[in-house]
Amino acid sequence: MIKVTGIKLENPTILAAGIMGTTGASLARVAKGGAGAVITKSIGPEPKEGHKNPSMINLGYGFLNAMGLPNPSYPDFKNELAIAKKESGTPVIASIFGGTEEEFVEVAQGLLKSKPDAFELNVSCPHALGYGASVGSNPDAVESITAAVKDAVDIPVWVKLTPNVTDIVSIGDAAQRGGADAVVAINTVKGMAIDIESGYPILGNRFGGLSGKAVKPVAVKCVYDLYTALEIPVIGVGGVYTWQDAIEMMMAGATAVQIGSAVHEGLEVFSSIATGIEIFIAEKGYKSITDVIGLAHERI
Template sequence: MASLSGYVGAIRMDSPVMLAAGILGTTGASLRRAALSGAGAVVTKSVGVAEREGHRGPVVVQVEGGLLNAMGLPNPSYRSFQEEIDIGREGGVPVIASIFGATTSEFGEVATGLDADGFELNLSCPHAERFGAEVGCEACNVEEITRAVKRSVSVPVWVKLTPNVAEITALGLAAQRGGADGVVAINTLKAMAIDVESCRPILGNRFGGLSGPAIKAVAVKSVYDLAGALDIPVIGVGGISRWEDAAEMIMAGACGVQVGTALRKPEGYGIFRSISEGLAIYLDRKGMTLEELVGAARRFS
């Protein structure tokens, strides 16, 4: 069967199919289970400087085409999170810590306070005031924060980008100038759902971020544009639930993919292995290597 091993954003993996930040990753046990179920790497839930409870409920609602969530970045703070990373490492794959902050110094504090195999800078959460996309929608902030974290750690640094901007490639180029080892695209799209009986927004925060199959086409286009503009690797995320989705994202230019909302499917954690096996069988059938599949859509268009 075709090999899926290689480097994704300067991190060696046996499979390019990873656990995305947000859905799981709040406990070391969930990270370890994802790793043992076939994920090539696992990304933690985002952690910051201070403990946060997040938004009041409801925080998640199922909508047509995916999930709408407004968790509000609940986390125990990085000071209480190292043990979870260490437990996750028992799964035998790289553990990437997703981190957030309101300022450059907060990002630096969290990064230097954790021992992980890499960092994913959450500059894209659409529903947490003062964090995420509120910081990451400006290219100057992306560049400054990326450079600061990169200078303070000795492991790869990825930047997760928001799609809620006019031009995502400007943010990708800013991350590249800051020294990022890769960018991750995309985070959720701003969205809202209203209960027609009560006439009230369903989410406690009123609006949140849409994930799942409904955003896949947006993610594919974002990856395609970023891969054409950047010299650093692109990791694709958004709406991936089958090997065909992963192949499409890789053809757009992604060197790796992340899976999140699809873990709610009946196969659960088994989705990592099923996507990886499907990709390997596809590559064998096409007589291609994984490297040859990356960006194929641009070469054949």
């Protein structure tokens, strides 16, 4: 058991946004597979079809995707969120996006009746023009959006940060100034793949976001830096496939870890990581999992 921004999780594993989060049934399935909490697909103010295919490729060492934030919009997602809340038995966090603070507030207020446990503000998607990282690379925008949503709702607000900036700490600090209860680091890293036979970019959008094992060192460094600088919790995400990955992320400073690409290998990843963490804590003689959080900062 661990608390994240006042939310009780049976274990520190969380389903990352964008993975099996499009329906209430799929979110409940992941929760029953062992996740400590689940996060919905990012939901916006208007329906979006997303980018044309191919929108995702397996590189062997990670995934490159350019989905383009496809979603039904918040009016059509309210029922799915309510189903997830009713059937999952775990905390459900709603990931939301918009192009302005007014749009973020509109979506948040539109989903409040479905009673999410928290909101995660997606200001970090690298491949949706006018959204995500287009907003999240500007500290002033991040601060104002966070403050607007925080003023409009009475539940915790998490802010998901992009690594595609010169200084992620300045963005995390902006979220904290805006009243964020936690930051989430990181979203995908900008990337591209080209078919050498034809010379064409492989993704329909030409470029996308890299996730999976390849980005873990980047995520660990971002979590480490944010933990050093901020007073609010940091939730780690990026390349977590095993309990060892999760422990490493937590030693860098993560209070909990989100799992995305690893779900491709099966839903048992959540229970496997949670069990591994428990065994590690017991074997090492730690009193609780909180003893591990930020441990690497004490080893200087």
